[in-house]
Amino acid sequence: MQVIALARMPETSLHDLARYLERDPALTTRLLSLANSVFHSHTQAAENCREAVSRLGIDATLSVALGFGLARQCTRGGMSGLNVEHLWQRALVSALASHRLAMQVGHAEAGSLFTIALLQDIGMLALDVVAPELYGDIPTDADDHAIVIEGERQRLGCDHALVGAWLAGQWGLSERLVDGIANSHATLEEGHAEYHCVIASSLIADAWLSDNPAIPFADLVPTLLHHFNLDTAELSTLIATLQDELPSLTQLFEITQPPGFDAQQILLEAKRLLHTQNQRLSETLLKQHQELEYLRNRHELLDYRIRFDTLTGLYNRAYLEELLNKHFLLAKRTHTSLAVIFIDLDHFKQLNDRYGHRLGDEVLENFAGLLRGLLNENVLGGRYGGEEFLLILPAASTSLAKHIAETMSQRLAETSLAQVDGEPIHVTASIGIAHMSKNEFENAHDLIHSADQGMYLAKRQGRARISHFDPTAENGQ
Template sequence: MLELSEHIRIQLERCSDLPSLPAVAVQILKLAQSHTSTMGDVADAVGYDPALATKLLKIANSPLYGQRRKSGNIRQAVMLLGLNSTLMLTLSFSLFSSLRQQEERGLDYNAYWQRSLLSSTVARLLGRMPEEVSPEEAFLAALLQDIGMAVMDRAFDQFYQQMETDENRHSEIIEFERKQIDTDHAAVGAWLLNQWNFPEHLIEAVSGSHQTVDSKELARVSTLTECIALSGIIADGIIAVDKNQDDEPPASLRLGDDYESLIEELYEEIPVVEGLFEMSLLDNKYTDKVLTEAKNQMLMRGLSFSQELNASRQEMDRHEQRTQLLKKESMQDHLTGLSNRKHFDLALEEEFIHARKNGWPLSAIFIDLDKFKSINDKFGHTVGDSILKFSAKILSAYTRDQDAVFRYGGEEFLILLPGCSSEDATSAATRIVEAIRSNKLTLKSQHKISITCSAGVATLNTQQRFDNKELLIEAADHAMYAAKQNGGDSVMVYQQSLAKNYH
């Protein structure tokens, strides 16, 4: 499972065109997270959306649930389906209806929804086996397992148009994403669901949807995450045959015989799901062919081959994670845990380019601890180190998630604040100066040490157009020294007149 870099997270947060939850989905999600929700509450919420109510009645009366008595209204449907099943199904319907209206950029949304719905149908069948998994939760999680692709299609300009391969091959999409931005749509999708306040277990299932699953026997599939990961692999195998792709895996690879009955059940449910969601999942010309090949283990070999490829990719991921860990350690200050000067230089260049390109402000706060040398000489380097670590914690606590704090060297720190105006950066610097002044460091001897700092603020904006990144930091440095000359324990904002005094 990959994580998002700070740069990617900031870019996602700045995107104003991300998929959003429809109002009815927000209400349903609140009901799902409340321990006091009743069937009447859910029926009332669904009733406000006639299209959603019609869908729910249709699925309650469908062969998927095999009810002897037909549901004549929403309350009867909710009673027959059960509270949790109703919540998950209505979320699935409302999200599908809303997200399907998204404007296409570079992503093939027909292939996207084909895989999502096919995976959901498989996941619902898989979800009936483990006791801890709800089939409807599995359906919803599988439906959303690729939502990160829709996010990336909107957040990164012409992202998928850069692919030089068939977008129906999911493994190649993942490899392309990781090569381009060092993460994949599973991690991005999990980030979005977290923004939507989805339950943690659904977020984890989406995040782990690309993991390798030991699927030699279906009985071993025991968690929601495993159901979702396996549903995608099975869907990819079916799509490969449906598209008449001729990749022939080694004949020696086999999966268990219990997949045959699963595939047979799947093909009984596919027409029902197609009718409910009004979308074709497979080319009818190939339906008989796919089922026949599944029975003859051709599809099973394809699934096992996909598993082997996934295992190979996972080993590559582990190697990449080890490399990234070493890279992270090389960019971290070992004393304070903050990013170091090397990391700062890279981050500054990247943020400066983005700010200039997009026309948004970039602020820098240069901070220097007042009279640190005197304290160090009086109490020793051990106390000096404690002061640096103490100050680093305060800086981290008083900055935004999208800001980056660095130890620049010695007792100097730098904070980069992307998208932050000069006024807001000055307010942030003032809060930091006040926090360092008001928080005293208690030594083992119970002696308390008061420390203060000086802060300089400089901002790249329409008024201050710095020609390069070095001039921005130099300006913040000048402002910080002006604060020191003013007695310390204060904040100064860069003005061009300051530069003349410190040349």
């Protein structure tokens, strides 16, 4: 804490800070080692604490001093809930990775990012001091650091990144370092671009320290290649460089060196796993596509069966009634006209009895073909049931409905609907028309009933004719 107080004084010079730190030979040795490391390399080696502090700067000097202080305190306290060695191993791998990534992408503040990554989990040390029971059931050495973050948020409502940032602010570290620590555990998608190297370094450290690094690296490699515009060779070189630099840094911090691995072999294995994952994903997507296609076809088939008659391909009774009810309500609301034509094929039962149902079906199909020739957006129609057919004419006059009915009768007279032993079979139809022009019908059913009555009137009058049924007239005509 005396180091913090000294650093906060505006009149304190680097020389004053170095003179105070020289009282701790072990810390001085570490500052010299770090100042002469590849991260702060100069032509001439720093030979004393003043030169080391001058090279490192106040932020990095304070970070190292305070980090060692907390590490010592944690070691003395014997706190079993927090895996302190894993924490520092993760911090060192992150710091190295952050620095190397920053150098790779040309980031101007590679040194600051090293310090931010080194201190990103400093809040865990502070939390373990004030709440030793916190990490009793949170696996702080988990392969996925997000598990630790989630556990802290569930119990505290915040995570150690925010605690570490607060602590760094209390220490008097620069606003940049405070902000970097606070954002160190964001996602690459959400985090500030300035700290992407730190965020990625945390993911690299998790993969590095896992029991089987190839598995998490398989998920991580595509992200690193894409996000930092690297190729596989550059990433392999970066990981190999971390391997070379890690021993000296772990020795400097007196931390057990994490297990090493062949960077190239790990990336090859990660690439193989990624290929396998992609292949499985492709197979899953293909299967899902096939299932969706099957469901889409089933839906279309069901939709067809709901609306269409399977024999004739025309609208079925249920859908005809739905259409008629919609147009009936529209005509009522807008005070427009609506006509319905009811068609019944004459002597169809005798035809079936004499020639069989196969010929009867042929007659129905061919009649549907004739009827289809009359259908358009203003003439809707379908099979109402058996040999009965219905046409709906929105906004049609009585004369138009009569014209449509006459056209149908004429086409029937001119066209044979089947042949038996080379002889044509002609069929006639009785046709009833009902027309609404002044809201004289209560509902759509009444309109169909009137058209049906017109059809029966045509049959009583000798069949093969058209009858307009008027429910207001005395005899219906």
